[in-house]
Amino acid sequence: xxxxxxxxxxxxxxxxxxxxxxxxxxxxxxxxxxxxxxxxxxxxxxxxxxxxxxxxxxxxxxxxxxxxxxxxxxxxxxxxxxxxxxxxxxxxxxxxxxxxxxxxxxxxxxxxxx
Amino acid sequence: xxxxxxxxxxxxxxxxxxxxxxxxxxxxxxxxxxxxxxxxxxxxxxxxxxxxxxxxxxxxxxxxxxxxxxxxxxxxxxxxxxxxxxxxxxxxxxxxxxxxxxxxxxxxxxxxxxxx
Numbered sequence: 430x431x432x433x434x435x436x437x438x439x440x441x442x443x444x445x446x447x448x449x450x451x452x453x454x455x456x457x458x459x460x461x462x463x464x465x466x467x468x469x470x471x472x473x474x475x476x477x478x479x480x481x482x483x484x485x486x487x488x489x490x491x492x493x494x495x496x497x498x499x500x501x502x503x504x505x506x507x508x509x510x511x512x513x514x515x516x517x518x519x520x521x522x523x524x525x526x527x528x529x530x531x532x533x534x535x536x537x538x539x540x541x542x543x
Numbered sequence: 544x545x546x547x548x549x550x551x552x553x554x555x556x557x558x559x560x561x562x563x564x565x566x567x568x569x570x571x572x573x574x575x576x577x578x579x580x581x582x583x584x585x586x587x588x589x590x591x592x593x594x595x596x597x598x599x600x601x602x603x604x605x606x607x608x609x610x611x612x613x614x615x616x617x618x619x620x621x622x623x624x625x626x627x628x629x630x631x632x633x634x635x636x637x638x639x640x641x642x643x644x645x646x647x648x649x650x651x652x653x654x655x656x657x658x659x
Contacts (some may be wrong), residue, residue: 433585460646471547471634471650472586517585521646529576529638529648530599533585 431456431522433534441540442508450503450537452518458498460521462531467514475503505539513541545569547651549635555657556625563621564654568637575618576648577610578634579603586634592618593640625658632656 432455442448452461460479464472476485478494478501485492489506505512515538519531548567556562568575574593578586589608590600594615604610607625612618622629632655636648 462646464650469632469653469655471652472636472648473650474647477644477646519585528640529574529591529636529646530588531586531646531648532588535583536585 431520431532433518433520433532435516435518435534435537437537438535439538439540441542444509444541444543446508448505448508448539450516450539452501452503452534454499454520456499456522458494458501458520461494461498461501462519462521463492463501463503464517464519464533465514466517466536472517508539508541510541510543513539515539547635547637547649549633549651549654551654552652553655553657555659557659558627559624561621561623562625562656563619564633564635564656566618566620566635566637566651568617568635569649570616572637572639572649573615574638574640574645575612576636576638577618577620578636580632580634580653581630589620622656625656627658630656630658 434453436451462477463475466472476492481496481498483494491504494501515536517536519533550565576591577589580586592612607623610620632653634653636650
């Protein structure tokens, strides 16, 4: 079965700093999803990547999928307290036929100090 | 707001009791999912429905767990004879299979179960 390893497990940064979270898969990624979760709440979809080398941005968050499709990174520029939360990567391990059965990493807890 | 709704949000029960959680998905979404999340871990897939049909169940879903979606709208997840290891957040999500990105799931805020 597919496993996703996220690093770091937790991150504390000062407001305004840039940061990167990594997600490494044990198998080829057919669909890689980034979600954000506030403590004790549900997940909110951020971005989805499918193609090797693909890069997407939303506001100050950029996600990339490497050419070999086994690693993704999430980069936040000029972090703000509103970015704080748990970031989760999830993989669609259905060989490209996405139907929502995702395998998630363990999450990265981000704290942003004002 | 017509997002995914889950009830109850919190449930504390004694070991051996039965509990039931309800999920109301976004109304036009035909796919509904249950995930379980324990502290410090990512969500784990339990089961999913397309309309009223339960199409897949994880091996994590023991015989004590049963999920239904009788009319293809709301869903219930029942846990019988609860054990302390069942303590977790139970997350429901929905999506539209014909949507642009059927892998984009819309999650509810979860139902937190504590088994004493």
